[in-house]
Every structure is written in structure tokens, then in C-alpha cells.
Amino acid sequence: MKPPATSHVISLPMDDGAQVEAMFAGDPKAHFDLHWHAEWSVGAILEGRCEFTCAGERQVAEAGDLVLMAPYMLHTAGVSAQGFRMVMLYAPHVWLAARLGWPDAQRGVLRRAVWKDEATAHALADAAMARDASEVGRRLAQIVRAQTGDALVNVERQMGDARVEAVCHALATEDACRIDPATLAQRLGVSREHFHRLFRAAVGMTPAHYARLARIGRAKVLLREGQAAAEVAVQCGFADQAHFSRWFRRCFGVTPGNYMGVRECGGEGPREELGGLSA
Incomplete structure (x- = not known):
């Protein structure tokens, strides 16, 4: 099955009431302007290539790579011209902090933004596709814990003035x-x-x-x-x-209507279109 021509978002309810959002993207024309997320962004590249900037540094992620960005990190993105597939999850910081033993307003320092781990990338994508919130939560905590150090910094940007x-x-x-x-x-x-x-x-x-x-x-x-x-x-x-x-x-990556519609129907995105994103 070919990747869908548009992106779709689903919402995964965690045990404590928090919501983790998952975006499935397969549009080879997708480009994302400079923006930030208040949540942690954890992505799995399943096919193709994604070139992006994060915190002013150029990054390249390819099939089998994992991508990790902390809250409020400014970033852009553009994908390869053919066969692009990606799953990106957005996890609330307070939810992750509780699992990693961090204060609500602080986080660990990232070790790297992109690295190769095909097994984990596909396992994360499979769990999201199956709407297995428990497994998604376990994988997210595992990934962020492995890629953050003991030193803590403030979650929100510090302007210095x-x-x-x-x-x-x-x-x-x-x-x-x-x-x-x-x-x-x-x-x-x-x-x-x-x-x-x-x-x-x-x-x-x-x-x-x-x-x-x-x-x-x-x-x-x-x-x-x-x-x-x-x-x-x-x-x-x-x-x-x-x-x-x-x-x-x-x-x-999605219209406001699509974003609202998926949330209103309890995270049940169009399965026939998302099916093309399974690993």
C-alpha cells in the first residue's frame, strides 16, 4: 500500500489521564516551517530521508533513525522526494518528568538529536499504529532516559534578559x-x-x-x-x-479541522489510510 498523501494525528490516552499525540506522515512534499512544540518530540523514520534544523543545527535523519527534540526547541523539517514515512510522537513534559524523576520545570540535557536504532524505531511505530498506549509510554520513557544526561536544565527557553x-x-x-x-x-x-x-x-x-x-x-x-x-x-x-x-x-503538518476531528473521535484516525505506515 502506498503512503498516504496527507498526515494524520491520533491521540493515545495514558493510564494517568495524560494524552500522547502521534502524527503519521507519508507526504513526500511535506515541509515544516520554523516552529516549536511544548511537548517532547520523538520520531521514527521508517522510509526516506528527513533534513531539518533544530536549535540552529542542521540534522539529517534516514530510515531506521530515531529523532528526539526537547520542548520549545525551534526546528524546521523537509522530507525526501520519494517514499517518505515517519511516525512522530508528542509527549507532555510533566508526564515524562514524573517517570524519569525530574522536577516539573526541568529536564535532562540531550546527548544527541538523531541516531540509528532500527529495532526501536519500528517497535515504536508498531505500538503507535496498534494504539497500544502502554507500550508507547514505555518506549518513550526508555528512549528519553537513554538520551538525556544527569545534569538538569530549565524546560522553557531562557532569553537571558x-x-x-x-x-x-x-x-x-x-x-x-x-x-x-x-x-x-x-x-x-x-x-x-x-x-x-x-x-x-x-x-x-x-x-x-x-x-x-x-x-x-x-x-x-x-x-x-x-x-x-x-x-x-x-x-x-x-x-x-x-x-x-x-x-x-x-x-x-495537519489542518486544524483534521487535528480537531481526530481528537473528537477519540483518536480513531482513518485506519485504511494509516495502514500504509505500518513497519
Whole structure:
């Protein structure tokens, strides 16, 4: 069976009530713009090749490789032109922290982002395809434990400037979606030009780019809470629902409607289409 032309997401309920999401991707035209996830991202490449950047470093993952990214790591992705298949799981940090003995606000330091382990990659994909939440949870904890050291760092990004951190917090809130750069500069007590330089040096992108990513991240949370896509588009400051849908798909690989639909039907994605992704 050929890989599906679109990506699909399912939701896997853990024993303690947490939800782990699994995205099955097989679109050879898939490209993901710069974005982040609040969750741990653990991927298994089953076929083809994925080139991406993570935390500013270029990475390449091929069939049989595992991919691991910590929460809030900025990354992009593009896949090979033929026969691409991947399973990516998104695990809440607090859920993983409880299993690994970490404080809620801290995590272990990653040893590497990509490594070859065909047996584990296929076992993880098989467990996700079978919707075996217990096995998925066991595998995720095992993978993250093996690839993190004893030293702990804060989960959320540290900007190194309390003023910039305050602005980032404001940009991530619902009522700040339409704050313009001049207003943000005024909050910091600096000129607009100085604000842009200060922000870019601390964050690595412009305030406008960061604001869009923060709005997309917030939109995902609101969709997960069950709010309608049209309402979320308005709340998060997008021009219209179509604009919101384009950006959501460019970052997360699925449309808001697909993301909501799978969650509303209890994670039961279209089995006949996902079947082409089995290992």
C-alpha cells in the first residue's frame, strides 16, 4: 500500500489521564516551517530521508533513525522526494518528568538529536499504529532516559534578559496577539529599532516571527481544549480561518479541522489510510 498523501494525528490516552499525540506522515512534499512544540518530540523514520534544523543545527535523519527534540526547541523539517514515512510522537513534559524523576520545570540535557536504532524505531511505530498506549509510554520513557544526561536544565527557553522574557510571555497570551512592535518597545522603555535588535539577539528571530509562532502554539492548546477553529482563529489574531489553517498546517503538518476531528473521535484516525505506515 502506498503512503498516504496527507498526515494524520491520533491521540493515545495514558493510564494517568495524560494524552500522547502521534502524527503519521507519508507526504513526500511535506515541509515544516520554523516552529516549536511544548511537548517532547520523538520520531521514527521508517522510509526516506528527513533534513531539518533544530536549535540552529542542521540534522539529517534516514530510515531506521530515531529523532528526539526537547520542548520549545525551534526546528524546521523537509522530507525526501520519494517514499517518505515517519511516525512522530508528542509527549507532555510533566508526564515524562514524573517517570524519569525530574522536577516539573526541568529536564535532562540531550546527548544527541538523531541516531540509528532500527529495532526501536519500528517497535515504536508498531505500538503507535496498534494504539497500544502502554507500550508507547514505555518506549518513550526508555528512549528519553537513554538520551538525556544527569545534569538538569530549565524546560522553557531562557532569553537571558528579563525584559525580553516578559515580552515573550505577553506575546504568548490571548489578549496580546495584536500588540504592535511600537507598543512592545514602549513597554521596555527603548526605541523600536533598539527593541528589534535586543529581541533578535536574545531570541534569534524578529518579534513578529516570534509572535506568529506563539499564536500558533496557543491555537493548538485551544483546539485541544475543544474550541472551534473559527473561534481560535479570531482569538489568536489571524486574519481569517483560511489564514490560520495555512499557518497551522505549515507548522504541524495537519489542518486544524483534521487535528480537531481526530481528537473528537477519540483518536480513531482513518485506519485504511494509516495502514500504509505500518513497519
